[in-house]
Amino acid sequence: MTPRPRPLYVGSPDTEDVLVAELRRRGDAVVVAPGFVQSALRADPVFARCVLPRPIRVQADSAAELAAALLALEPAASFAPERIHVFAPELPRSGSADKGAHPLARDAESLANTLRKKAEGRRAKGKAGPPTAHTLRVALVGPRTALASVDLDAGGAAPDALVAWPGPFAGGRAVAVEHARDAPSSAHRKLHEAFAWLGTGPAEGDVAVDLGAAPGGWTRVLRDAGARVVAVDRGALDEGLQRDPQVTWLRRDALDVDLAALQPTWVVCDVIWAPARTLEVVARAVAVDSVKAIVATLKLVRPVDFDALDDAVGLATGSVGFAGRVKHLVANKLEVTLLMRRG
Ligand SMILES: C[S@@+](CC[C@H](N)C(=O)[O-])C[C@H]1O[C@@H](n2cnc3c(N)ncnc32)[C@H](O)[C@@H]1O
Numbered sequence: 001m002t003p004r005p006r007p008l009y010v011g012s013p014d015t016e017d018v019l020v021a022e023l024r025r026r027g028d029a030v031v032v033a034p035g036f037v038q039s040a041l042r043a044d045p046v047f048a049r050c051v052l053p054r055p056i057r058v059q060a061d062s063a064a065e066l067a068a069a070l071l072a073l074e075p076a077a078s079f080a081p082e083r084i085h086v087f088a089p090e091l092p093r094s095g096s097a098d099k100g101a102h103p104l105a106r107d108a109e110s111l112a113n114t115l116r117k118k119a120e121g122r123r124a125k126g127k128a129g130p131p132t133a134h135t136l137r138v139a140l141v142g143p144r145t146a147l148a149s150v151d152l153d154a155g156g157a158a159p160d161a162l163v164a165w166p167g168p169f170a171g172g173r174a175v176a177v178e179h180a181r182d183a184p185s186s187a188h189r190k191l192h193e194a195f196a197w198l199g200t201g202p203a204e205g206d207v208a209v210d211l212g213a214a215p216g217g218w219t220r221v222l223r224d225a226g227a228r229v230v231a232v233d234r235g236a237l238d239e240g241l242q243r244d245p246q247v248t249w250l251r252r253d254a255l256d257v258d259l260a261a262l263q264p265t266w267v268v269c270d271v272i273w274a275p276a277r278t279l280e281v282v283a284r285a286v287a288v289d290s291v292k293a294i295v296a297t298l299k300l301v302r303p304v305d306f307d308a309l310d311d312a313v314g315l316a317t318g319s320v321g322f323a324g325r326v327k328h329l330v331a332n333k334l335e336v337t338l339l340m341r342r343g
């Protein structure tokens with residue numbers, strides 16, 4: 001009997017301990033490389049952004065041999081996967097600076113190009129079989145060493161990025177938004193990443209309530225997308241945003257805001273307080289008919305309160321009329337992002 005494959009979960013090296021603890025609540029977990037944790041569980045852990053469902057270690061003497069070996073993972077000589085995701089591991093964070101590129105990032109890019117060219121070549125020569133929904137996921141963990149998985153799944157083709165798992169983004173890294181120098185804060189990267197996971201973002205005609213808005217990174221993103229923004233914070237909003245006719249600053253406690261009265265289409269929350277409070281606000285937003293999407297960060301401390309995370313996942317996935325997910329995003333430090341979309 002062939003043993004059941006043990007999925008390989010990929011998260012940030014900075015929160016690898018939390019991913020291990022999350023998996024160990026229900027099963028086993030073994031770290032195989034920084035940020036890569038293997039388990040017999042088939043799950044959608046909050047602290048994993050990507051999974052290789054049936055991982056195989058592939059080693060070769062040259063880049064060309066590695067590419068050939070990866071395309072030979074499926075027995076058919078005509079194998080030409082429709083989607084090819086190749087990624088290098090994530091670097092650990094150093095201070096508050098942006099994570100730089102991993103030394104293997106260039107090799108990963110060049111391997112992806114080689115694999116895509118080979119797959120296209122097979123198709124052009126009519127060697128490839130009929131198109132399939134295969135995704136070849138490759139984590140390059142050494143110059144000629146890969147952890148790879150070939151899977152027939154929704155992958156990147158799924159129109160609904162929110163529910164696609166193992167994940168529509170190479171390595172689970174949705175967007176590479178650098179810190180914009182003139183942005184009121186660096187928090188805007190979290191919101192861009194959240195839009196990518198949701199597969200949608202606000203547009204003209206939307207009304208967004210931004211709770212815990214100061215100094216205004218998220219408010220700026222929402223207003224630049226065309227939404228009218230109600231920015232709520234006890235602290236001061238960026239002066240330019242205070243003068244902006246598209247933005248209204250409410251200087252008050254986020255819990256005192258009557259969401260139903262504001263009729264928002266988007267509710268976002270980045271307040272630093274206990275996760276239970278964020279979930280209270282999210283539950284209120286779910287009950288407002290005009291709301292079509294919610295993004296909320298839950299601020300955590302070590303050791304992580306997994307019961308609170310269970311509550312968050314329950315709310316995100318169990319609210320009638322919404323699809324939802326809770327994920328530790330690349331731009332999240334020790335916090336996670338709740339993502340919900342109506343429909
Ligand atoms: C992480 S910052 C938000 C950053 C913001 N999203 C941005 O992009 O610039 C958290 C904010 O929550 C605000 N805050 C904390 N407790 C609050 C409360 N009870 N009601 C409203 N705002 C609160 C703080 O004043 C702070 O500005």
